Amino acid sequence: MIKWFRKKKKKVDSKSNKANRGLLIFAHPTTVIAVEELLRDEGYEIRVVSPPPSYRTGCDLSVEIPLESEAAIVELLHSVGLSPMDVVPITSEGMEPLQFVRVKDFGRYLMVRAANMKMTVDKETKEIVNISGGGCPDVPFLATSMLGKRLSDAPDPGEVGFSLCAYSLNTAREEIIRLIGD
Amino acid sequence: MLLLAGSVPVDKMNLQIGPIDFSPEGIEVDGSKLPINRGNEAMMTAACQVCELLGLERPIGLIAGDIGKRAGSEAIYHYLMENLPSMDVDVMTLHYVMPDLKLNKKVLESIKKMVRRPILIADAGSMYVAKAGGDASFYDVFTPDIGELAFLADEKADHPAFTRGAIFHMEDDVTELIRRAYSTGNAPSTLFVKGRVDYICHNGEIVEAIEEPAIETMEPVGGTGDLITGMISGLIYAGRDPVDACIIAGRANRRAGQLSNPTPATQIAEIIKFIPEALSEVLETSG
Numbered sequence: 001m002i003k004w005f006r007k008k009k010k011k012v013d014s015k016s017n018k019a020n021r022g023l024l025i026f027a028h029p030t031t032v033i034a035v036e037e038l039l040r041d042e043g044y045e046i047r048v049v050s051p052p053p054s055y056r057t058g059c060d061l062s063v064e065i066p067l068e069s070e071a072a073i074v075e076l077l078h079s080v081g082l083s084p085m086d087v088v089p090i091t092s093e094g095m096e097p098l099q100f101v102r103v104k105d106f107g108r109y110l111m112v113r114a115a116n117m118k119m120t121v122d123k124e125t126k127e128i129v130n131i132s133g134g135g136c137p138d139v140p141f142l143a144t145s146m147l148g149k150r151l152s153d154a155p156d157p158g159e160v161g162f163s164l165c166a167y168s169l170n171t172a173r174e175e176i177i178r179l180i181g182d
Numbered sequence: 183m184l185l186l187a188g189s190v191p192v193d194k195m196n197l198q199i200g201p202i203d204f205s206p207e208g209i210e211v212d213g214s215k216l217p218i219n220r221g222n223e224a225m226m227t228a229a230c231q232v233c234e235l236l237g238l239e240r241p242i243g244l245i246a247g248d249i250g251k252r253a254g255s256e257a258i259y260h261y262l263m264e265n266l267p268s269m270d271v272d273v274m275t276l277h278y279v280m281p282d283l284k285l286n287k288k289v290l291e292s293i294k295k296m297v298r299r300p301i302l303i304a305d306a307g308s309m310y311v312a313k314a315g316g317d318a319s320f321y322d323v324f325t326p327d328i329g330e331l332a333f334l335a336d337e338k339a340d341h342p343a344f345t346r347g348a349i350f351h352m353e354d355d356v357t358e359l360i361r362r363a364y365s366t367g368n369a370p371s372t373l374f375v376k377g378r379v380d381y382i383c384h385n386g387e388i389v390e391a392i393e394e395p396a397i398e399t400m401e402p403v404g405g406t407g408d409l410i411t412g413m414i415s416g417l418i419y420a421g422r423d424p425v426d427a428c429i430i431a432g433r434a435n436r437r438a439g440q441l442s443n444p445t446p447a448t449q450i451a452e453i454i455k456f457i458p459e460a461l462s463e464v465l466e467t468s469g
Contacts, residue, residue, distance in 0.1 A: 058311045098350055111446065117329075130449075164341045
């Protein structure tokens, strides 16, 4: 059985005038996961988007912030060791990473796909039994690190991964935990 | 020469190049032993199995350790940039690497300097960077799954994670996604779309759809797509044209899955061992 889900949308100030918004640039897409969580917890209205063309390598994410909060945000990030590589003005609309997931029920097993990444777990034991898809080099590494572990014990792909594939794998993992717990 | 290039999940492992040895436990390149895993190890094993079965020279492996920190991938890009013009490569498969638009374009420039341009196959990160750079038509074969096909069909996406929701939702209309990928110039001449039905396409047309045997439990198994890419590489090296190679590889992959009787928890090593038997059967019936 295949079902479509739309992940719960977080509060986003998407209609802000882009002249009042800036972009935080980071070395790795997965750093953005920690930054996103921290800044949302602090109440900032942010968006996770693709960086401007001059910063693109083919596997990157950046964080759109209100420019009036730039100094406070940069200081906060610096204090927790998450300093951005750069802060730049917005020159074009960035694309947001896909938040849709697809769920397939195999009876004892549940598979969730986010973008190009699939994670499959044993619903009874909560053990991660397979990771499939993806194309960035940390995917086989993440698979080796996570397979055979319970969801609650496996390393967080947002912490040990580096790529957009790891970001998508984290999206799949969060959806599985939302559906069956960890 | 069949050159197979890509990163392996070992932190700080230096670049290695040499003929690939393989066994049921894993592969070995220039003294570096690597256990069977999804990704390059699975792809390289399947290519080696084809070459052994058909009596061909062993493929050459070009590997470097990379767990996402980029250094290993950059070593591979630089090796290719500097050495390809003097190498005699018939078929080259580029697989797991960290996408880097600038370095990949430099690799393509090096390929243009080769006396004889090899047949180019790309999957995984190498396919992502080729498409994101607008260079898909420079290649001969891509092997996307359904999610990656949606990425190819979205002319604005730099990576599958940026595929727009409206296109992600078109996945039940594979034909339309294939049409979009070709019409936007984001597909090479031959496309193998891996899914519940495997579609083999050439110059925008679906030339074969493989549905049987249907092994639904193969979908969660990490590495099954890598086996297809490896088999296609070996078969093209053996002289098959890309479309024939895709058809044979698609059928053999399904047959190997059937022989392994997988569950969603099956690991790729359990399927790899059936590739020679499955491939022999398919080659016997396809001529």
